[in-house]
Amino acid sequence: MSVEDRKMKVLQAIVDDYVTTNEPVGSKSLIERHNFPVSSATLRNDMAELEKMGLIEKPHTSAGRIPSDRGYREYVDSLMTVDQLTEAEREDISKRIDTTIFEARDLLKNASAALSETTGLVSLVMTPRLAGSSLLQLKILMIEPGKALVVMVLSAGVVKDKVVRIPNFLTPEQLKEISDSVEKSLNGKPLDEITLVTLATSVKETKIPDSLLNQVLYETYTAIKQADKLDVFLEGEHNMLKLPDFSELKRAQSLLGTLSHDGMVAGYVNEIEKEKTGGDDTYMIRIGQEIALEGLEDCSFITTTYKIGDTISGNIGVIGPKRMDYSKVISQIDFVRYKINEQIKNING
Amino acid sequence: MSVEDRKMKVLQAIVDDYVTTNEPVGSKSLIERHNFPVSSATLRNDMAELEKMGLIEKPHTSAGRIPSDRGYREYVDSLMTVDQLTEAEREDISKRIDTTIFEARDLLKNASAALSETTGLVSLVMTPRLAGSSLLQLKILMIEPGKALVVMVLSAGVVKDKVVRIPNFLTPEQLKEISDSVEKSLNGKPLDEITLVTLATSVKETKIPDSLLNQVLYETYTAIKQADKLDVFLEGEHNMLKLPDFSELKRAQSLLGTLSHDGMVAGYVNEIEKEKTGGDDTYMIRIGQEIALEGLEDCSFITTTYKIGDTISGNIGVIGPKRMDYSKVISQIDFVRYKINEQIKNING
DNA sequence: TATTAGCACTCTTGGCTTCTGAGTGCCAAA
DNA sequence: TTTGGCACTCAGAAGCCAAGAGTGCTAATA
Numbered sequence A, B: 001m002s003v004e005d006r007k008m009k010v011l012q013a014i015v016d017d018y019v020t021t022n023e024p025v026g027s028k029s030l031i032e033r034h035n036f037p038v039s040s041a042t043l044r045n046d047m048a049e050l051e052k053m054g055l056i057e058k059p060h061t062s063a064g065r066i067p068s069d070r071g072y073r074e075y076v077d078s079l080m081t082v083d084q085l086t087e088a089e090r091e092d093i094s095k096r097i098d099t100t101i102f103e104a105r106d107l108l109k110n111a112s113a114a115l116s117e118t119t120g121l122v123s124l125v126m127t128p129r130l131a132g133s134s135l136l137q138l139k140i141l142m143i144e145p146g147k148a149l150v151v152m153v154l155s156a157g158v159v160k161d162k163v164v165r166i167p168n169f170l171t172p173e174q175l176k177e178i179s180d181s182v183e184k185s186l187n188g189k190p191l192d193e194i195t196l197v198t199l200a201t202s203v204k205e206t207k208i209p210d211s212l213l214n215q216v217l218y219e220t221y222t223a224i225k226q227a228d229k230l231d232v233f234l235e236g237e238h239n240m241l242k243l244p245d246f247s248e249l250k251r252a253q254s255l256l257g258t259l260s261h262d263g264m265v266a267g268y269v270n271e272i273e274k275e276k277t278g279g280d281d282t283y284m285i286r287i288g289q290e291i292a293l294e295g296l297e298d299c300s301f302i303t304t305t306y307k308i309g310d311t312i313s314g315n316i317g318v319i320g321p322k323r324m325d326y327s328k329v330i331s332q333i334d335f336v337r338y339k340i341n342e343q344i345k346n347i348n349g
Numbered sequence C: 001t002a003t004t005a006g007c008a009c010t011c012t013t014g015g016c017t018t019c020t021g022a023g024t025g026c027c028a029a030a
Numbered sequence D: 001t002t003t004g005g006c007a008c009t010c011a012g013a014a015g016c017c018a019a020g021a022g023t024g025c026t027a028a029t030a
Helices: A003-021 A027-033 A040-052 A069-079 A087-096 A104-119 A172-186 A196-202 A210-227 A249-259 A262-275 A326-348 B003-021 B027-033 B040-052 B069-079 B087-096 B104-119 B172-186 B196-202 B210-227 B249-259 B262-275 B326-348
Strands: A122-126 A135-144 A147-154 A159-165 A232-235 A284-287 A299-308 A312-321 B122-126 B135-144 B147-154 B158-165 B232-235 B284-287 B299-308 B312-321
Touching: A003 A027, A003 A040, A003 A069, A027 A040, A069 A284, A069 A326, A087 A104, A087 A326, A104 A122, A104 A232, A104 A312, A104 A326, A122 A262, A135 A172, A135 A210, A135 B135, A135 B147, A147 A210, A147 B135, A147 B147, A147 B158, A159 A210, A159 B147, A159 B158, A172 A196, A172 A210, A196 A210, A232 A262, A249 A262, A249 B249, A262 A284, A262 A299, A262 A312, A299 A326, A312 A326, B003 B027, B003 B040, B003 B069, B027 B040, B069 B284, B069 B326, B087 B104, B087 B326, B104 B122, B104 B232, B104 B312, B104 B326, B122 B262, B135 B172, B135 B210, B147 B210, B158 B210, B172 B196, B172 B210, B196 B210, B232 B262, B249 B262, B262 B284, B262 B299, B262 B312, B299 B326, B312 B326
Parallel strands: none
Antiparallel strands: A122 A232, A122 A312, A135 A147, A147 A159, A284 A299, A299 A312, B122 B232, B122 B312, B135 B147, B147 B158, B284 B299, B299 B312
């Protein structure tokens, strides 16, 4: 084994040990726990070099080493081995997923809960990105005078709806006329290509007075626009309090404070998703300082993609301390993702 | 002022002081802050008696006194004066409430956020209790073969829907036939009086084969039953970490752990709502040990009722430390409740 | 009887010191 | 390049002490 190889083994050992013990790891305990065929003095030299390379660091002079953000990065990119879950672990996750759920949103919530429970971390699920999916049906139903329900069916059978205000004296027949023309002309159009103008042209031939028409169109438009809004479910925030990493109240405060702004988190996940290079089944991992959200400096994000049909996708993942068992967590996310995909196929098939 | 009266004044002063300072309050500082026309020794005697009565207690021998649960109860029931919010405070809350929201659920979420921000505590909003409200419309819309949307309009214009599975080869016409008969016969019926049998009799006269019919009926039934499910929104859990009352990690852990089970919290609120004696605009206050939820021994619940129309109601309130400014919080809840009621009237009117 | 001054006693809190042990860096030898 | 050895560092635990806030009790007083 070359010296370089050994240094990497040392880094790997440091990460592994630190993740399990949460104690800075020193040369002596490293020798004890792993069977390096060299002395502690040699490891000390290696560690000094790893530190020079910026992969590990000391909390203070006379302490052991902990991985730096770059150290974790190296570990995740090159050293870590992701192994399969055991049958029991798979079984455990499967049990938590309710196979009777028939609506995507509920399914995602359920999966999120399952993920947070099995990892003991914060789980994160983004609702599907629908902007690019197309409108297959659109119905405007009269609820009562002045109030209607816009129901949209999108690609892959996703259903969205919204209650809207309409002119009081619009009759059900008029509404149906509008609804039918809009549906006819928008059918198959991607959501993000629909504009107020598209809508207006679609009803040119109806005989309903413009003043009435306009409000209905505008409300319908907002309903369509709202349909592709991204929601995020965060679950298990309280798990973070159990971790020694957040036993300092201030850290916990700032972490949970930030996580409470789910819009910000959603925005961030969406952001990094755009920068993603690999395929749908790869992982986005963001470590420590790489995360551009206040209060998450000591955290890592791991997210991946689930799919609804061929085109629609969303994200699922976890937020945990930098010091987490990346390998295990990744395989857990992977299995949950697999379950989601499977069940969605089930629903749509 | 009689001796008894003074003792109550002393209790009141102790609660007030303790709420603001979070320090056990002693006889001397009591004299300093309030102008009791007696000496500290007299107050010491009074305090000894209040302690005998179980209204205050000592954390340890040589500390000041803090209110006991019963002390808070006495304070809340008889001593506290609830005063109006200032114009600025009202203004602040009003600003946080988005008046463009048109759907009850969103409105409630928004109000919940507003309440949590202004109180700095955890806000709690229950979705409306719909079990007793009646079904005004019911439509089953075909989404794609095998999949339909059940849309229900309830009293006061509340809309609920659910995607359900239907037999693959059921035609839109058949579905419409079922939908129409069901709607016709259920029209005006309270949700909780609808059973599978009611549904079955409503479609007796259709010519659709039973095998097809049964699945649709069953799914419709589950949709109706699911419509009156109570949800609860908790917001601002992270605020609790800022309070000195939960600076001990263990308390914070167990509190947030329990709050993460929102089903349990919802169940509990529903429970105490049933026991409620006063009118709709009264407050339910539960203090410390009175709360039958693990981890909330140091908390108080304050809830009240908002209304949708004349019959439908739900709860809104906060969860905070026992040591909170009851008077202020109550007036804040009250104002948010007022805003909700007002805006719902707006929507429905 | 209700109130008050005085006093001895209690207990937490915060500051200080000391001690211990794990860990480091470096040097000289193998 | 590796190793044994050694002096040095520093966080954290343990122990100690003094200060301060508060109490209960007693005896005197209105």
